[in-house]
Structures are given as C-alpha cells and as structure tokens.
Amino acid sequence: MVVQSKHFLNTAPSLVLDSLEGLCAINTQLALDPIHRVVYLADQDRSKVALLCGGGSGHEPSHSGFVAAVCGHIFASPSAGQVRRAVDLIDNKRGNYTGDVLNFGLAKEEYAARYPDKADRVKFVIVGDDVAVGKTQGSIVGRRGLAGVCLVYKIAGALAQTGASVDEVYDIAQYVSSRLGTIGVGLDHCHVPGTAIPDTYLGANELEIGLGIHNESGHRRISPVPPLNELIPTLLDMITSTQTKNDRVVLLVNNLGGLSELELGGVVAEVRRALDKSGIKIMRLLSGSSCLNMPGFSITMLLLPAENDTGTPTADFILSLLDDSINTPRMEMPPSVFSSLPTATHAKAWSASLKAPDVDQFNSAIERACRALIIAEPEITRMDNIAGDGDCGLTLKDGATAVLEALSKNSISGNDVLGSVITISRIAEDAMGGTSGALYSIFFSALAQALAKSSSSIATQEVWCTARPLTAFIGALSSGLAAAVKAAREAAEGTKDMEAKAGRSAYIDSTKLKAERVADPGAWGVKVVVEALAQ
Secondary structure: OOOOOOOOOOOOOOHHHHHHHHHHHHOOOEEEEOOOOEEEEOOOOOOOOEEOEEEEEOOOOOOHHHOOEEEEEEOOOOOHHHHHHHHHHHOOOOOEEEOOOHHHHHHHHHHHHHOHHHHHHEEEOOOOOEOOOOOOOOOOOOOOOOOOHHHHHHHHHHHHHOOOOHHHHHHHHHHHHHOEEEEEEEOOOOOOOOOOOOOOOOOOOOEEEOOOOOOOOOOEEEOOOOOHHHHHHHHHHHHHOOOOOOOEEEEEEEEEEOOOHHHHHHHHHHHHHHHHHHOOEEEEEEEEEEEEEEOEEEEEEEEOOOOOOOOOOOHHHHHHHHHOOOOOOOOOOOOOOOOOOOOOOOOOOOOOOOEOOOHHHHHHHHHHHHHHHHHHHHHHHHHHHHHOOOOHHHHHHHHHHHHHHHHHOOOOOOOOHHHHHHHHHHHHHHHHOHHHHHHHHHHHHHHHHHHHOOOOOEOOHHHHHOOOOOHHHHHHHOOOHHHHHHHHHHHHHHHHHOOOOOOHHHHOOHHHHHHHOOOOHHHHHHHHHHHHHHO
C-alpha cells in the first residue's frame, strides 16, 4: 500500500508550533505558550478544577483540541519541564487533573515538592484502553492510551464545569478509564514528517490488528483483507469478551487519519449492526478523526453502569456529562439514542407467468455471467481509469455480487423469468448506483416490459427475440446464440475506435483515447455477460 510521505509544512521541527498557532488563530479564546508548546484558555474560571491533558503531537484533535494541553513533538511525550509550566499556567484554587505517564508523573512529583501545600490539589490519571495489549503483557508499563482518552476528557471536563471538587473529578475520570476498551486496525503505518520515506510496511492485501498509534507493530496480521462484516466481529470480540447481552455502551469510532469519510461511514454502520446483533445497546455513537495519516480506524467502547450497580455513578449521570454543551476547539458531542437497524423488504408484485425451458440451465447461465463480471473487474476498471472515472468495473462487480446473493436465495430463478428480470432491475438500481446502475436498471425494466407482453408461458428464443433493449445482440439472435454473441463482441470491440460524444469519456483528450485504443468499459461489461451466458 502506498503511504503518504509528502507534507505541506515549513520545516518538520516547526510543524507542531505552527499548527498550535493556527489553532489559536481560529479559536481566539485560546492562549499559547510557544516556548513550552502549551495551549490553554486565556480567560479561565479559576474557581473550578482545571484539566490538563497532553502527550505527543500527531493525534489531533487530541490533545490540543481539548485544552489545556501540553504538546510534545510528533509521537513524542512532552518533557516534565513543559508539563510543570502547563500546571503553573492553569493553577487555581480547586486543583488540577493531569494525564500521560512518565513525564507527567515526574512533573506532578516535582510540583508537589515545590509547593507542599498544594500537593493534594494535583491528581494524576492514566488512561490505558488498548485491549490489544494484554494485562499480563502490560503489567509493568500498563496498557497504551488510545481514543478512549477523549471520552475521559469530555466527562471529567463536564463535571469540573459544575464546580465539583478535584477529588470528585478524579473519581469520575478513574471510573470511566476503568470501563474503556479500544482496538485499532490499519492497512499500513503512517509517515512522520521529516523522516525518511518508508518502505511499504504491510502487503498489498494485508492488515494489522492492534497496531500502535506511534507506528508500533500490532497484535497480529491478517491476509487477505476481510470484508467489514467479518473483520468487525473479530475486533469487537477483543473488547467485549467479558460483556453480556443487554449491556449499554458509548461507542466511539475513530479515523486514524488516512481513511476516507466514505469508508469511515461504512465502518460505523457495520459496527452498529454487529452490536445490535449481539444485544449490546448503543446509548451514544460518536465518530471523528484523531491521528496523522494512518489508513485505519479504531473502535472504543465505554461500558456504562448496570441499573443494579451500587457505589458507582449512574449511567444517566455519565451520559448527562457526555451530552453537556461544550466550547472546545475540536469536539462535538451530539446526543443520540439508537435502536436496531430496520430491515428492508420488497413486496413481490408479479406472478410467475414465464418459465425458462430449462430452469437449471437458466440459473447456471446467470451465475456464470455474474462470476465472469467479477473476474473481469480489474480489466474493466483499468479501461475506465483511462476512459472514465475508474468505477465501472467495481460497479458491475457490486451488481454481480448482489445478483449472486439473490440467486442463492431463489429470488432469481428460471421458474420465474419475468420476476427474475424485474429483481435484477431493482438490484441494478440499488446495489450498483451511478450511471451504470441507472442504465442497467432501465435496460432490464425495458426487457421486463417486453417479456410481459408475451402470451407464452415458456421463455423460448422467440420470446427473447421480441425484446429490443440490446440491439446488436437481439438483432442477430434469430440466427442463433453464437451469432448474437459474435455481434455483441464486435460491437464492444468497435468502441475502441469510436469518438466519445457523451459520458465521462467526452471530457478526455480524444487523441489519448485513440492512442490507447481502450474499449468502452460499459460495452465491454456487456460483452463479458453475453459471452458467459453462451458458454
């Protein structure tokens, strides 16, 4: 996989400070200590507990988006001196709560030594939500902190705003931290600005589960890359191994920086389906981006207290803190309550009035055509990368896959030719999308109308010849199937020398298309179908 290794910056060492200056330019309520790279509220309410978070940069909006924050270099902890300065900047009457491990812990101890009378006003919480690190494996250094820390920030921050004491804020932060689990998965590592261009870390069809957000190796690798409906349950099992049906959770799906919004939406939908199926109830669902340019995502779940739990904060109380309005640079927390996904149903509105002469042969032909399209996808995609926008092969593959699924469920069958054609038309519209989906849907709808006019109960060759949507093929069909396939093949080949007058190809330099002699990808797809039907 190609890893992004070019960046817009002045210099790699100046990038963190430049970014913080930009953050403060957008959010004028913020102040910046440029020497120590600390961002904080310029006008603080010093009667309330202040939260200080921090760590290496490169995980934005964490940590600078949640202020106050002390920021190290990319993927590197801030020094104890930076942390001490940050504590001084937010010092108040109620106390402070801090995060990170070695340098934050050192800063806390140094602060307590310098101000003994304030020692009990600084609390230190470590968030370790990475379930890829086993408890035995992390027994000395503890588990890594991942996206779950953002939920701790929000809940503890909301409680601090109510005027709660530093002990109360510390207790809620500790409790939430103890109920978090996060697992990450990536297709490759990210690139750190200023470092050498890396070799591809993972294979072209390989992913890694449990990788660290600082490019650490993961828990294990999987090849080939599985579909989401197989991958997501595997990831959830690593978080929910001790959970039971009827548990209630807050779900956070995090983009590790290099995933498209299109893919992230698909991940969110699949996680929700899997949890609905398991009986775990999602009380809040949040999604966002936090990291550099790693092509991957993480799933975080916060297990809420059960209704009969005693000695703990209630679920309603935690959710109220999560939903509380905020004024931070980089965080939105829309309250949402979710129910199970609805199941789409389509009523059958026709009768089985037209049957194939040989049902098994009809079904086999449909299956062959679909599998041929799936095999041809790379070649059709290559053609469309030159002649169009690159999606024709994938669109046809999506349609073929959906038709195969319908065939396996007997929704498509030679026992009901007309109904099968109508079903394929609907699949083209729903599963394929785009121009190809619309064209195929129109084609099969027109074919169904022609077939519906037949008075025959058997779909003979003569019946098929009455349908006119595919002119080159139907025009030669009366001379036999082989002649019809030959006509369709020649028509598709002929598009190599045609001048494009419509569609995406009309925008492309015609001399380039003529030099490449690329066939029209859609026509090539039709050729693949009719050849497979005739085998």
